[in-house]
Amino acid sequence: MAIGVLFGDLVKAFFTKPATQNYPFTKTIAPERLRGKLVYDPEKCIGCMLCMKDCPSNAIELLTVDKINKRFVMRYHPDRCVFCAQCVQLCRFNCLNMSNSLWEMASTSKEAFEVYYGREEDIAFLLERAAQPGINEPPCE
Amino acid sequence: MTEAKKEKFIVPIGPQHPALKEPGNFEFTVDGEIVTDATVRLGFVHRGIEKACETRNYTQDMYLLERVCGICSHVHATAFVLGVEKLAGVQAPPRAEAIRVLAAELERIHSHLLWFGVAAHEAGFDTLFMYTWRDREVVMDILETLSGSRVHYSVNILGGVKIDIDQKLSDLIKKDMDFLEERTEHYMKVVTTDETFLGRTRGIGTLSRDRAKLLGAVGPTARASGVKRDVRVNAPYSGYKEFPVKMVIDQTGDLEARFVVRLKELYESYRLIREILEKIQPGEISTRIKRKIPEGEVISRVEAPRGELFYFIKSNGTEMPDRVKVRTPSLCNWGTITDVAVGHKLADMPMLLAGIDPCFSCNDRMVEIRSDSQPSQMMNWDGLRKYGIEYYK
Amino acid sequence: MRTDSENYYNQIVNKLKNWARINSPWAIHFNSGSCNGCDIEILATLTPRYDVERLGIKLQGSPRHADVLIATGPVTLQALDRLIRVYEQMPDPKYVIAVGSCALSGGVFDGCYSVIGDLNKVIPVDVYIPGCPPRPEAIIFGVVQLLDSLKKGKKPAKFVVPNDIPDFKLEEKSNGNN
Amino acid sequence: MNLSLHPLILLLVFPGGLFLMNIGLLYEWADRKLVARFQSRVGPRWFQPFADTVKLLAKEEIIPNGVHKFMFQALPIIALTGALTAALYIPMFGFEAAFSFEGDLIVALYMLSMMTLSIGLAGANTLSRFTIIGATRALTQMFSYEAPFLLALLGPAIAAGTWNIGKINTFTGENIWLILAQPIGFIIAVVGLMGKLELPPFDAPEAETEIVAGALTEYSGRGLALFHIGKNVELVIGLTLVVIFYLGGIANPIEFILKSAGLFLVVSALQSMFARLRIDQTVGLWWRLGALMGLLQLLAIIFGRYLGEILR
Numbered sequence A: 001m002a003i004g005v006l007f008g009d010l011v012k013a014f015f016t017k018p019a020t021q022n023y024p025f026t027k028t029i030a031p032e033r034l035r036g037k038l039v040y041d042p043e044k045c046i047g048c049m050l051c052m053k054d055c056p057s058n059a060i061e062l063l064t065v066d067k068i069n070k071r072f073v074m075r076y077h078p079d080r081c082v083f084c085a086q087c088v089q090l091c092r093f094n095c096l097n098m099s100n101s102l103w104e105m106a107s108t109s110k111e112a113f114e115v116y117y118g119r120e121e122d123i124a125f126l127l128e129r130a131a132q133p134g135i136n137e138p139p140c141e
Numbered sequence B: 001m002t003e004a005k006k007e008k009f010i011v012p013i014g015p016q017h018p019a020l021k022e023p024g025n026f027e028f029t030v031d032g033e034i035v036t037d038a039t040v041r042l043g044f045v046h047r048g049i050e051k052a053c054e055t056r057n058y059t060q061d062m063y064l065l066e067r068v069c070g071i072c073s074h075v076h077a078t079a080f081v082l083g084v085e086k087l088a089g090v091q092a093p094p095r096a097e098a099i100r101v102l103a104a105e106l107e108r109i110h111s112h113l114l115w116f117g118v119a120a121h122e123a124g125f126d127t128l129f130m131y132t133w134r135d136r137e138v139v140m141d142i143l144e145t146l147s148g149s150r151v152h153y154s155v156n157i158l159g160g161v162k163i164d165i166d167q168k169l170s171d172l173i174k175k176d177m178d179f180l181e182e183r184t185e186h187y188m189k190v191v192t193t194d195e196t197f198l199g200r201t202r203g204i205g206t207l208s209r210d211r212a213k214l215l216g217a218v219g220p221t222a223r224a225s226g227v228k229r230d231v232r233v234n235a236p237y238s239g240y241k242e243f244p245v246k247m248v249i250d251q252t253g254d255l256e257a258r259f260v261v262r263l264k265e266l267y268e269s270y271r272l273i274r275e276i277l278e279k280i281q282p283g284e285i286s287t288r289i290k291r292k293i294p295e296g297e298v299i300s301r302v303e304a305p306r307g308e309l310f311y312f313i314k315s316n317g318t319e320m321p322d323r324v325k326v327r328t329p330s331l332c333n334w335g336t337i338t339d340v341a342v343g344h345k346l347a348d349m350p351m352l353l354a355g356i357d358p359c360f361s362c363n364d365r366m367v368e369i370r371s372d373s374q375p376s377q378m379m380n381w382d383g384l385r386k387y388g389i390e391y392y393k
Numbered sequence C: 001m002r003t004d005s006e007n008y009y010n011q012i013v014n015k016l017k018n019w020a021r022i023n024s025p026w027a028i029h030f031n032s033g034s035c036n037g038c039d040i041e042i043l044a045t046l047t048p049r050y051d052v053e054r055l056g057i058k059l060q061g062s063p064r065h066a067d068v069l070i071a072t073g074p075v076t077l078q079a080l081d082r083l084i085r086v087y088e089q090m091p092d093p094k095y096v097i098a099v100g101s102c103a104l105s106g107g108v109f110d111g112c113y114s115v116i117g118d119l120n121k122v123i124p125v126d127v128y129i130p131g132c133p134p135r136p137e138a139i140i141f142g143v144v145q146l147l148d149s150l151k152k153g154k155k156p157a158k159f160v161v162p163n164d165i166p167d168f169k170l171e172e173k174s175n176g177n178n
Numbered sequence D: 001m002n003l004s005l006h007p008l009i010l011l012l013v014f015p016g017g018l019f020l021m022n023i024g025l026l027y028e029w030a031d032r033k034l035v036a037r038f039q040s041r042v043g044p045r046w047f048q049p050f051a052d053t054v055k056l057l058a059k060e061e062i063i064p065n066g067v068h069k070f071m072f073q074a075l076p077i078i079a080l081t082g083a084l085t086a087a088l089y090i091p092m093f094g095f096e097a098a099f100s101f102e103g104d105l106i107v108a109l110y111m112l113s114m115m116t117l118s119i120g121l122a123g124a125n126t127l128s129r130f131t132i133i134g135a136t137r138a139l140t141q142m143f144s145y146e147a148p149f150l151l152a153l154l155g156p157a158i159a160a161g162t163w164n165i166g167k168i169n170t171f172t173g174e175n176i177w178l179i180l181a182q183p184i185g186f187i188i189a190v191v192g193l194m195g196k197l198e199l200p201p202f203d204a205p206e207a208e209t210e211i212v213a214g215a216l217t218e219y220s221g222r223g224l225a226l227f228h229i230g231k232n233v234e235l236v237i238g239l240t241l242v243v244i245f246y247l248g249g250i251a252n253p254i255e256f257i258l259k260s261a262g263l264f265l266v267v268s269a270l271q272s273m274f275a276r277l278r279i280d281q282t283v284g285l286w287w288r289l290g291a292l293m294g295l296l297q298l299l300a301i302i303f304g305r306y307l308g309e310i311l312r
Helices: A007-015 A050-054 A086-090 A120-131 B049-053 B058-066 B073-088 B094-122 B126-147 B167-193 B195-201 B209-215 B219-224 B255-279 B329-341 B346-355 B381-391 C004-023 C037-044 C077-089 C101-105 C136-151 D002-012 D018-038 D048-058 D069-088 D104-125 D129-160 D165-174 D183-196 D222-246 D253-273 D279-311
Strands: A038-040 A060-066 A071-076 A096-098 A115-117 B009-013 B025-031 B034-041 B296-304 B307-315 B321-327 C026-031 C068-072 C095-099 C127-129
Touching: A007 B126, A007 D018, A007 D253, A038 A071, A050 A060, A050 A086, A060 A120, A071 A120, A086 A096, A115 A120, B025 B346, B034 B329, B034 B346, B049 B058, B049 B321, B058 B073, B058 B321, B073 B094, B073 B296, B073 B307, B094 B126, B094 B255, B094 B346, B126 B167, B126 C037, B126 D253, B167 B195, B167 B255, B195 B255, B195 B346, B209 B219, B209 B329, B219 B255, B219 B307, B219 B329, B255 B346, B307 B329, B329 B346, C004 C136, C004 D048, C026 C037, C026 C077, C037 C068, C037 C095, C037 C136, C068 C077, C068 C101, C095 C101, C095 C136, C101 C127, C127 C136, D018 D048, D018 D069, D018 D222, D018 D253, D048 D222, D069 D104, D069 D222, D104 D129, D104 D165, D104 D222, D129 D165, D129 D183, D129 D222, D129 D279, D165 D222, D183 D222, D183 D253, D183 D279, D222 D253
Parallel strands: C026 C068, C068 C095, C095 C127
Antiparallel strands: A038 A096, A060 A071, A071 A115, B009 B025, B025 B034, B296 B307, B307 B321
16 A cells, blocks of 8 residues: 555656657658558559559549550549558559658648649649530549 | 436536547436436447448458447457458468467557556546556557558458568567566556555446346456456467467456456566567468358457457358448446446546446447437337237228 | 727737637547547647647647637537537637548548538538548647648638538537536 | 835736736646656646637637626636735735735635635536536535645644734744644645645546536636636745745745745645545545644644743
8 A cells, every 4th residue: 555656757757858759840750661641653553443442431533544555543532541551452563552751641721632643644634624614524434 | 307306417428528538428317426327328429330331342341340449440350351251261371360469469458558548547647647658659659660550550451461570570569568568567556556546446336246247248347357258268269279368357346456457468468479479480471362252141259458349240142241240349348337337426437437448439330219209118029019000000 | 990009009919819829729629420549649649759738739628618629530410419519619719620531521431321421511620630540740730730820810710500411400509518 | 106006016016916917827837847747748838828818818708508697707807806815915925915914814815715615606607517516526625625724824823923924924934944843734734735726636626537627617718717817826825825834934035936846846746646536535535634633733733832831
């Protein structure tokens, strides 16, 4: 039976440096395997659409620009993504990866959560087509 | 509140309440400070997961079910995956099973430390809460380096695991286990000797062995009352066949016993993790599994940090399950609270609630609808049949 | 008619108010159907490793004391009017932070029958923090985003009672009984 | 002109009003910072309480339905006034008290109790169940700590033979520190002070995990700010009283700062070392142990004085 068993810890804590990381002012290094924002490499993709099919939260949309020449654009929604890395697991050509440095994604507007990955001319082409009246979004399979 | 003959004073706790980080509503009828009646109302976190499972394929379900609960996420996924593997007739490689157990035990450490801190916070012992969570960051760091996320590890895939461990990681884990073991011994001393803390735990919320059996308590809540219930020991699954654990039991059944049981389970987890890291065999970490699961039904039981977790999966030969039923440990333990609460002081209620390590998001896959205008009715089968015949006459 | 000196005085007072608001955001946490993951990470930001008290953030129990509502989880039908009630009990000016993928879009729960999904459909959100769950650092980063936008003179958003949500009727305005 | 302004400044600016409030906020920062350091955290920045107060003052004040409006708004002011009035009778920072007369100790102690009374009334005024329980607990706790705390402060007063705080100050300054002569009284005074200020482990009246924020749950904006300031002022006064009575008095500002800081360290450590006591445990502790010990010590002092007079 004792009172104030924690006294030793208090003294120790008082005279040692606090355990706090000074985060917003000094950046921390995330571990190597951290599952952050999804990164897509359009050069390697063959358009098997497996990533889209098994995504638990519909965060990935693979838009076809030219199926024969293997030109695809990925529309990725970080706000829907649950960062499970199932798509990375499934991709046989290693064109998907989860970055361990892009995890500070907070934003004051929702526009930041529609990310297009792909060749620049393809994205421009798609956006242009979407902006035209009468024609809907390109079909995704 | 209805006006009874004697006016009742009802204290609601929740759904938004600082003691509970999750919504749940308790109503305690108090006489002064003494609780005379307790009811619980759940369902604020009902999201319809079981129904949603039927519209998604097995891979998607795994991630959905992982998000039943953020604290014991890995266990939910493991239970589901083990069931599906049994249905498909696939056995995950031994190394994968060992890694599953490793992750499960790391999760148990994180969950018990989290609970320990929260329980100390409920007792108004903020310093202990801060210290525990400071030390918990060690195990969170391990989990993050191991799997890539602090909460939803997503270690499992159908037919194995995603991640592997190497020598460097295993050395790191062993070193951290030593540190945590030393800290746990210290906390054990605090819990069993500090007079002010014992004043809040000793003799509070005592659940006798018979009562615990009757109410169907599971996990550490039951084990603190001397009920021998632990799926890891009673019916070993996955890697636990190869790496057996000892059951931790206490007889008194009060809050102090629950503290002691959980802390002793931590020692067991440290030991098991060291053993796995020593004896793990090299080899494959996953096997292929077909997308379509053959028709059949399966029951899968695993031991979550809070107790026995039960899954029933029925497949119909397609990519999607026909039915998934989840019974979580917290649901089994609710009955003990309303039973034990009566006669205690209002100030003890947060501690009592914390004592079973409640997890609301685990429960809420069932809604009871009560009509406000009419009193709720209960009917037996004969009465209902008669009512139906009368109604359509 | 206001004189120049009055104007000047008002400016100083406004600056002081804004400074105080930026340096003392008291938060209240509401779980509207989350899986706990985000909740424990929010709790973790209070603990020694992250210690948000150094930024002036304090977790309050009563909505009446809070400036910032930190909401997690997809909004379930059951928690919906509680959420609105908590939001309405907060005194002006108030801000909302949505934490986790579920609160942003529904995440994995999008399409479940008792889930509305998007917090933005119910109450106006000022900062979105994606992640499942976001790391505690990411949550702190989100709060810093909010404080930065306050520095630039952001006004709190206007709340409109949502009408387009099925199965929902707002209870009469609460009289403070929590 | 100067002469007539002097008491006003005394009341409103220097030891009385503004200055005291600011010092109170500084004390709150010190308290939070020390507790944070004991918990191995960094803790708030030095201007934190100031920012909190300014923010609260600028916020909307919601008056819930079903309360007595005048009471709801007046009670915070009464609480703060009580605390500030009590400060007038206490010598602080090495200066003499603003007002002083024979028996001001009793007046000051009663003024300090205004705070708890106002909180109790404020809680009972609002309809929320948490506030009512908070109010009951606050008043219960007041009845339990008030007597031992008073007894603990009476010891030095009897030893000094006066009811004037200023005179007690000079008496304790001239003799040995009373913490050595009356150690039990010192312990009771410190613990009683913590009870009075509702610091942990005696924070059952505002236990966050049980009853949200106790009696002040429904207060927002200005009311809350005023209660906060009032509590901080009480912290300053309480610490000063214990320093005057037991730690050898205050002769100059440096002595004041050093002694209060030392006492503050002890109080903060006690705060972070224990689990919260239930309200019945608190009451039991005070009446079974605190009051009894206080009485015994008082008897011993009276007997000692009597003996001394006979011998002389």
